Amino acid sequence: MSGLRLEGVANAVLAPLDLTVRPGEAVAVLGPSGAGKSTLLKIVAGLLPHRGRVLLGGGELTGLPPHRRGIGYMSQDLHLFPHLSVANNLHLPLVFRGLDRAARAARVAETLALCAIDHRASRRPASLSGGERQRAALARALVCRPRLLLLDEPFANLDHATRGALWREVDALRRRLGITALIVTHDPAEAAALADRSVRIADGTLTERTAPSCSPSMTTPCCAC
Amino acid sequence: MAEGPLLDAAMIETILLTLKLAGVTTVVLLLVGTPLAWWLSRAGGLWKEVVATIVALPIVLPPTVLGFYLLIAMGPNSPLTAILGRKLSFTFEGLVVGSVIYSLPFVVNPIRNAFEAMGPRPMEVAATLRASPLDAFFTVALPLALPGLFTGAILGFAHTVGEFGVILMIGGGIPGETKVLSVTIFDYVETLQWDKAHVLAGGMLAMSFAVILAMLLVERRLNRARQ
Numbered sequence: 251m252s253g254l255r256l257e258g259v260a261n262a263v264l265a266p267l268d269l270t271v272r273p274g275e276a277v278a279v280l281g282p283s284g285a286g287k288s289t290l291l292k293i294v295a296g297l298l299p300h301r302g303r304v305l306l307g308g309g310e311l312t313g314l315p316p317h318r319r320g321i322g323y324m325s326q327d328l329h330l331f332p333h334l335s336v337a338n339n340l341h342l343p344l345v346f347r348g349l350d351r352a353a354r355a356a357r358v359a360e361t362l363a364l365c366a367i368d369h370r371a372s373r374r375p376a377s378l379s380g381g382e383r384q385r386a387a388l389a390r391a392l393v394c395r396p397r398l399l400l401l402d403e404p405f406a407n408l409d410h411a412t413r414g415a416l417w418r419e420v421d422a423l424r425r426r427l428g429i430t431a432l433i434v435t436h437d438p439a440e441a442a443a444l445a446d447r448s449v450r451i452a453d454g455t456l457t458e459r460t461a462p463s464c465s466p467s468m469t470t471p472c473c474a475c
Numbered sequence: 476m477a478e479g480p481l482l483d484a485a486m487i488e489t490i491l492l493t494l495k496l497a498g499v500t501t502v503v504l505l506l507v508g509t510p511l512a513w514w515l516s517r518a519g520g521l522w523k524e525v526v527a528t529i530v531a532l533p534i535v536l537p538p539t540v541l542g543f544y545l546l547i548a549m550g551p552n553s554p555l556t557a558i559l560g561r562k563l564s565f566t567f568e569g570l571v572v573g574s575v576i577y578s579l580p581f582v583v584n585p586i587r588n589a590f591e592a593m594g595p596r597p598m599e600v601a602a603t604l605r606a607s608p609l610d611a612f613f614t615v616a617l618p619l620a621l622p623g624l625f626t627g628a629i630l631g632f633a634h635t636v637g638e639f640g641v642i643l644m645i646g647g648g649i650p651g652e653t654k655v656l657s658v659t660i661f662d663y664v665e666t667l668q669w670d671k672a673h674v675l676a677g678g679m680l681a682m683s684f685a686v687i688l689a690m691l692l693v694e695r696r697l698n699r700a701r702q
């Protein structure tokens with residue numbers, strides 16, 4: 251398990267900020283729209299230039315291109331590749347990683363089952379329901395067993411019941427795989443369901459650090475309850 | 476209508492030469508046009524606009540103007556001839572070069588539009604999935620831009636088949652070497668062989684209709700497959 255450390259990370263949107271996520275811990279980044287939450291995730295993923303340092307498991311990520319960071323990233327718009335089946339969406343990162351065909355097939359089957367989307371393996375993303383697409387995108391983000399998982403408003407487009415079910419499953423799955431996670435959301439209930447603690451960003455500044463708050467709509471108990 | 480076979484040997488030779496020119500030109504156009512379209516869809520600044528303008532010039536230039544400059548560039552006293560050691564004017568290779576330049580905007584623009592419509596996100600997502608920029612281009616960008624590539628290839632092929640002015644300027648009408656369909660039809664009309672002109676012109680009309688219809692149907696199928 252790898253911990254994440256941000257030291258003086260900043261760009262045109264974000265004021266310099268420090269943040270530490272312990273190995274295996276999930277931290278939610280809360281804040282209003284336009285506060286810089288997604289910018290922070292893109293910086294960690296290597297998609298935006300920035301000042302300061304990003305360290306993962308003690309190793310320097312700063313300056314590394316995104317494909318060499320060993321990070322899983324799932325955004326709100328998912329971007330499953332429409333020309334590939336669900337299974338082939340998962341095969342692709344393993345091909346880039348250089349796994350042979352047998353190892354790829356085993357890993358894809360295992361990950362599809364973990365995310366309960368194995369029954370849709372041969373379908374194209376366009377034919378899936380909203381919840382199934384979220385599961386497929388999550389499976390793709392996890393298939394390389396990343397050291398760090400970045401979730402950007404992962405379940406924003408789903409109805410309340412489906413979101414609640416997915417929160418429970420994702421939280422259990424992340425803990426089972428021991429993956430460190432940084433989760434962007436504007437929903438305190440989602441932060442409480444998915445994260446061990448939360449921080450808040452407003453106007454590009456990390457203003458507060460809190461334990462996840464309880465909410466009537468929470469679907470899993472949090473540590474403070 | 477004159478008696479005899481519908482197509483004589485000279486007409487068949489012309490049709491085959493035209494198809495060979497259009498086929499070779501389309502392959503070269505895709506090889507040159509795809510990276511150019513990618514660069515135009517991603518680059519910024521003044522250079523991009525300058526290059527885009529040069530690519531688009533054949534759309535507005537009279538074919539005779541383009542043909543005139545190409546004739547000079549490929550002629551016996553040009554620097555290009557000195558470098559290559561032989562002139563390209565009035566050769567099949569010269570026709571390919573001229574056709575590529577003349578049809579470039581018809582291939583580059585649909586591919587560029589497809590890349591631009593894709594936006595930056597699929598490439599970013601591919602990068603987070605461990606794809607190097609080259610991997611992402613071949614496994615994500617190209618498949619997503621496939622309808623644009625297909626449209627560009629069809630337009631490039633059809634435009635080359637129908638080309639006349641540039642061909643006449645840089646290739647003349649050497650049978651078996653540069654005498655393509657459009658030039659042959661012009662010759663038949665000039666020598667009042669209207670029956671033969673009808674056969675070739677009618678064939679080109681039918682082929683153009685079939686090509687455009689096929690393009691629209693395949694495009695519709697590709698788009699449906701993704702929805």
